[in-house]
Amino acid sequence: MKIPSQVAEIVLRLHDDGSMSISGNVGDVHLAKGMLDSAREAVLNRLGKPSILEPHGAGLVIPNRMVDAPQNPVYPLVAEGSRA
Numbered sequence: 647m648k649i650p651s652q653v654a655e656i657v658l659r660l661h662d663d664g665s666m667s668i669s670g671n672v673g674d675v676h677l678a679k680g681m682l683d684s685a686r687e688a689v690l691n692r693l694g695k696p697s698i699l700e701p702h703g704a705g706l707v708i709p710n711r712m713v714d715a716p717q718n719p720v721y722p723l724v725a726e727g728s729r730a
């Protein structure tokens with residue numbers, strides 16, 4: 647089975663002061679919007695379906711500091727920038 651080639655990328659960063667930055671293929675507004683919509687749906691699907699006790703699905707926790715994330719061979723972590 648052939649692994650698909652990457653043709654576009656959007657990177658969202660949440661900084662410790664609460665600000666956000668975006669980089670990547672954001673010049674094509676329709677492509678960027680479609681990618682962000684798909685990413686949003688993927689996140690919502692990972693959180694689970696809403697229920698009576700949790701009408702918005704399971705909560706998504708975003709830490710405001712650096713945290714350790716264990717390496718997983720299914721989702722390998724890639725060193726980036728000055729943290730390499």
